[in-house]
Amino acid sequence: MPFSIPTFSRWNVNGLWIALPMSWACRSAISCANFVKWVLILLPICPRPAKNLLRINVRYILQSSMVNSQTSLHRPHFTTRPFTFSLLNWVLCISLAACVGAPAVTTPIALPPTPTRPTPNPEGTAAAFLDAWERADYAGMYSLLSPLSQDATSLEEFQQAYENVNRTATVTSVETRLLNALASGDKAAVRFSVTLHTTLFGGITREINLPLVLTGELWTVSWSANLILPELEPGGVLVANTSFPARANIYDRNGKGLAVQGEAVAIGVRPGQLQDEGAVLNVLSPLLGLTPQQLQAKYANAQPDWYVPLGEAAAADVQANLSVLYNLPGVTLDSYTTRFYPFTGAAPQVVGYLSAISPERLSDYQAQGYSGDERVGAVGLEAWGERYLAGTRGGTLSVALPGNQVRLVAESVRQPAQALYATLDRDLQIAAQQVLHGFRGSIIVLDANTGAVLTMASSPTFDPNLFEPTNPNRDQLTEVLNDPANPLLNRATQGAYPPGSIFKVVVASAAMLSGLYTRDTIYNCGNTWNGLGANNIKYNWTFGRGIRPPGRIDLVQAIATSCNPYFYQAAFDMDAQDANFLPQVAREFGFGAFTQIGQVAEAPGLIPDPAWKLETYNDAWRPGDSVNMGIGQGFVLVTPLQIVQMMAAIRNGGTLYQPQLVEKIAPPGGAPTYTLTPVPRGQLPLSPEQLETIRDGLRAVTTETYGTARFRFLGLEIPVSGKTGTAEDPGGGASHAWFAGYTEANQPDKPDIAMVVMIENVGEGSEYAAPIFRRMVEVYFYGKPSSYLMPWETAPASTPAP
Structure with a gap:
C-alpha cells in the first residue's frame, strides 16, 4: 500500500527533533517500491544530521537484507519475517521523521520495549540434528526434517534406517562435528564429519554434506539414507559378512579341561541287558x-528296557576303552560334536554352560557382532x-x-579366542563332588595366601552337558530344572545360613577387642546359663547328653570346647x-x-544390629539378640565363602x-593377557597377640583332648x-553341620589351604563336616584318601560335638 507521512508525537534524539510515527503504515511492512520512493524524496531536503542518520539506517537495512537469507531484496516483499521487518520499518520511519522536524515538547513519551528475535541459521538446525543423532x-531428528522428507519417510521407517545400520555395523556410539556451512537463498548445506564407533569394524569416519531448506521461519533437513553413510545410495542395503574363531577352552590351573570344544560320546545303559554289571561300572566310573x-543309583529304579543316561565322556577317552565297551551288552554309545564338560561337569555351578541368546539380550549381543543364533x-x-x-x-x-554392485564400507580381521585357566584343581574338585554326593551342601578350598579358589563344590550338582541340544541325553535336563533341591544353585556362594559355633571365632575376637576379655579370662562353663533371667535359661551343647561340661576355662579353651x-x-x-x-567387628x-x-x-549374608532390627521389624534390640549372636544364631546369616575367607x-x-577363580587368560601360544594377583580387601582388626590366641584355640580343637574334633583327626x-x-x-529342619579351618603343613611345594565344609540338615558338625x-x-x-573311612561309610562314631 502507498506510504504516507503520518501524524507524530515528538522527542529529542542526539539534539534533533524527531517525530514518532503512529500510523498503521509505520507499524506494518512496506514494499520495496515505497521504500526506494521515500528515500529518494526525502534525502535531498533533509538537514545534514538527519541526512546522515537516514543514510546509516538505510545502509543497515540493506546489509541486514543481504546477510539474512529470509530478507533478501530479491524477494518481492519484506513479508516473510513480519517481526524483523516491522523493526526495520520503525528504524526507517524514525529517520524519515527526522527530516520533517517539529517543535519540541517538554514531556517525552516513553516507548514500550520492542522484543528482538535471533535470526535463524542453518548451523543451529544442523547442530540440533547431529546432537540428537x-x-x-530419532524422534528428535525426525522433527527437524523438511515436510517433503517427512512425507517421503515415516518416523518408523526413519528410525528403522538408523537402527538397521547400528545393528548391522555393530555401532556402539556416534560422534559428530560441524565443519562449515554455506547458505544461498532458501537453501543451505552444512558439512559435518561423523564417526560410527563399532564393535567389529572400529571407527568408521565420513564427511557428509547435510542439505537444508527453509520452511517458513525454520531451516529443516532434506533427508536421505546416505546421510547415515554416503555409500547408502538409493536401493542400497548395508550387509555385514562376519567370521568368528572357535570358542576357546576353559582349563583348570594344571591345564586339564573343564570346558572344551570337540567330539563327545553320550553314554547310557539298558538295565535289563546288562550281563556283567561289575565290569561296566569299573570301566564307566573313571570315564x-x-x-x-553313583552310577548304580541312576538306574536303580528303572525298568529293564528303559534307556538310562549315565553321562558324557570325551571321544578320545572312549576310543581308548572302545574294545572293552563294545563287548559289554547293555551299554549304549552316541557320538556328537559339542561344547563338552568332562566328567559330567567339574564345578558346573562355577564353570557354567552355554545357552541360546535370549530375546531380552538379543540386541545387546547383536551390538557386539553376534548374529543372534550363537550359543553364549x-x-x-x-x-x-x-x-x-x-x-x-x-x-x-x-x-x-542394484545391479550386483558392492561397495566396501569397512573391514576387520578376526582375532583368536583366548583360553581361560581357572584357579580350580580338577582332581580336587571331582573328589569334593564325590564326597558330597547324597548331601546338600558345599566345600570350598582356598589358597590361604592368595585367595585363589582351588575347589568350589556345591551339592546336589548337575551335568552341564545336558544344556547342549545335540546331546542324546538332553531329555534329562527337565529333571534338573524341576529338581526341588535346586542343583543350579551355588550353595558355596549363594547359600546363606546361620553359622552356629563357627561364629564363636568372631565373638572371641570382639570380646578381646572390647577390652572386657583377654586370653586368660576365666569363666565357669556349665550346662546352663541364666544371664537373661530364670525364665530364659540357655543351655550348653553338653546338656542332656551325659557329657561333663568343661568347668573353669580360659578363652582358648572356650574356643576348643565350644562352650x-x-x-x-x-x-x-x-x-x-x-x-x-x-x-x-563381625x-x-x-x-x-x-x-x-x-x-x-x-549372597551378602546378614549381620543384624539395633538399627536393622528397628527398620526391619519395628522392634527394639534386646540383650537376647546379642546373646543369640554370641553362638552364631538369631538373625545372623553367612555364606560358606565368607567363612573360608x-x-x-x-x-x-x-x-x-x-x-x-581365574588364574590366567592367554591366546593360543601367546603370553597371558591376565594373570592372577592377590587382592587384599581388608585386615582383621586383631593385634598379633590376639590373633595368636584365636589360632591357639583353633589348634586345640583338633589336637587337645578336650577339643570338639580331635577324635576326627587322629x-x-x-x-x-x-x-x-x-x-x-531357621526353617525347622535338622541342624546344619559346619567345619572350617586350615592346614599348617608349611610344605614348599604345597601351599597351605583354608577350607570350609557345610552340610545342610544332617546334624552335628563333628559328625559330618569334620570327616x-x-x-x-x-x-x-x-x-588320594587314606584308609580312614567316614562315619557313614562304617558304624556310627562316638558322641559328636557341635
Missing part, C-alpha cells in the same frame, strides 16, 4: 567321574569370560547396490557396653557384605584376600586347625 533421539555307587555363556566362567572365550569377530561391511555359656556371657557383656560393637571380619569374587553370583585370613596373618600327619559348628535351621574336611586334606596333600 549422538543421543539416538564319567562318578563312583560305582549363560552363567559362571562361561558367561564372565565370554569376551575372551568367543574371540573377536572379523569380516567386511559393505553396501549391496556356649562362655560366649553367651561375652556377648551379653559387650551388649551392655555397646550393642553395636559385636556387629561392627563386619570387619568380612561378614554382611559381598566378597567381590566376581565370576559367580553370591575368614579362616584364610587367620592362617595368613590377618589379610582378607578377595577370593578369585592319625592325620598334616597339622590342621579349625572349628566345628552345629547351627539350628569330610579330613578327607579333602588327604586328597590335597596325598592325591
Whole structure:
C-alpha cells in the first residue's frame, strides 16, 4: 500500500527533533517500491544530521537484507519475517521523521520495549540434528526434517534406517562435528564429519554434506539414507559378512579341561541287558567321574528296557576303552560334536554352560557382532569370560547396490579366542563332588595366601552337558530344572545360613577387642546359663547328653570346647557396653557384605544390629539378640565363602584376600593377557597377640583332648586347625553341620589351604563336616584318601560335638 507521512508525537534524539510515527503504515511492512520512493524524496531536503542518520539506517537495512537469507531484496516483499521487518520499518520511519522536524515538547513519551528475535541459521538446525543423532533421539531428528522428507519417510521407517545400520555395523556410539556451512537463498548445506564407533569394524569416519531448506521461519533437513553413510545410495542395503574363531577352552590351573570344544560320546545303559554289571561300572566310573555307587543309583529304579543316561565322556577317552565297551551288552554309545564338560561337569555351578541368546539380550549381543543364533555363556566362567572365550569377530561391511554392485564400507580381521585357566584343581574338585554326593551342601578350598579358589563344590550338582541340544541325553535336563533341591544353585556362594559355633571365632575376637576379655579370662562353663533371667535359661551343647561340661576355662579353651555359656556371657557383656560393637567387628571380619569374587553370583549374608532390627521389624534390640549372636544364631546369616575367607585370613596373618577363580587368560601360544594377583580387601582388626590366641584355640580343637574334633583327626600327619559348628535351621529342619579351618603343613611345594565344609540338615558338625574336611586334606596333600573311612561309610562314631 502507498506510504504516507503520518501524524507524530515528538522527542529529542542526539539534539534533533524527531517525530514518532503512529500510523498503521509505520507499524506494518512496506514494499520495496515505497521504500526506494521515500528515500529518494526525502534525502535531498533533509538537514545534514538527519541526512546522515537516514543514510546509516538505510545502509543497515540493506546489509541486514543481504546477510539474512529470509530478507533478501530479491524477494518481492519484506513479508516473510513480519517481526524483523516491522523493526526495520520503525528504524526507517524514525529517520524519515527526522527530516520533517517539529517543535519540541517538554514531556517525552516513553516507548514500550520492542522484543528482538535471533535470526535463524542453518548451523543451529544442523547442530540440533547431529546432537540428537549422538543421543539416538530419532524422534528428535525426525522433527527437524523438511515436510517433503517427512512425507517421503515415516518416523518408523526413519528410525528403522538408523537402527538397521547400528545393528548391522555393530555401532556402539556416534560422534559428530560441524565443519562449515554455506547458505544461498532458501537453501543451505552444512558439512559435518561423523564417526560410527563399532564393535567389529572400529571407527568408521565420513564427511557428509547435510542439505537444508527453509520452511517458513525454520531451516529443516532434506533427508536421505546416505546421510547415515554416503555409500547408502538409493536401493542400497548395508550387509555385514562376519567370521568368528572357535570358542576357546576353559582349563583348570594344571591345564586339564573343564570346558572344551570337540567330539563327545553320550553314554547310557539298558538295565535289563546288562550281563556283567561289575565290569561296566569299573570301566564307566573313571570315564564319567562318578563312583560305582553313583552310577548304580541312576538306574536303580528303572525298568529293564528303559534307556538310562549315565553321562558324557570325551571321544578320545572312549576310543581308548572302545574294545572293552563294545563287548559289554547293555551299554549304549552316541557320538556328537559339542561344547563338552568332562566328567559330567567339574564345578558346573562355577564353570557354567552355554545357552541360546535370549530375546531380552538379543540386541545387546547383536551390538557386539553376534548374529543372534550363537550359543553364549549363560552363567559362571562361561558367561564372565565370554569376551575372551568367543574371540573377536572379523569380516567386511559393505553396501549391496542394484545391479550386483558392492561397495566396501569397512573391514576387520578376526582375532583368536583366548583360553581361560581357572584357579580350580580338577582332581580336587571331582573328589569334593564325590564326597558330597547324597548331601546338600558345599566345600570350598582356598589358597590361604592368595585367595585363589582351588575347589568350589556345591551339592546336589548337575551335568552341564545336558544344556547342549545335540546331546542324546538332553531329555534329562527337565529333571534338573524341576529338581526341588535346586542343583543350579551355588550353595558355596549363594547359600546363606546361620553359622552356629563357627561364629564363636568372631565373638572371641570382639570380646578381646572390647577390652572386657583377654586370653586368660576365666569363666565357669556349665550346662546352663541364666544371664537373661530364670525364665530364659540357655543351655550348653553338653546338656542332656551325659557329657561333663568343661568347668573353669580360659578363652582358648572356650574356643576348643565350644562352650556356649562362655560366649553367651561375652556377648551379653559387650551388649551392655555397646550393642553395636559385636556387629561392627563381625563386619570387619568380612561378614554382611559381598566378597567381590566376581565370576559367580553370591549372597551378602546378614549381620543384624539395633538399627536393622528397628527398620526391619519395628522392634527394639534386646540383650537376647546379642546373646543369640554370641553362638552364631538369631538373625545372623553367612555364606560358606565368607567363612573360608575368614579362616584364610587367620592362617595368613590377618589379610582378607578377595577370593578369585581365574588364574590366567592367554591366546593360543601367546603370553597371558591376565594373570592372577592377590587382592587384599581388608585386615582383621586383631593385634598379633590376639590373633595368636584365636589360632591357639583353633589348634586345640583338633589336637587337645578336650577339643570338639580331635577324635576326627587322629592319625592325620598334616597339622590342621579349625572349628566345628552345629547351627539350628531357621526353617525347622535338622541342624546344619559346619567345619572350617586350615592346614599348617608349611610344605614348599604345597601351599597351605583354608577350607570350609557345610552340610545342610544332617546334624552335628563333628559328625559330618569334620570327616569330610579330613578327607579333602588327604586328597590335597596325598592325591588320594587314606584308609580312614567316614562315619557313614562304617558304624556310627562316638558322641559328636557341635
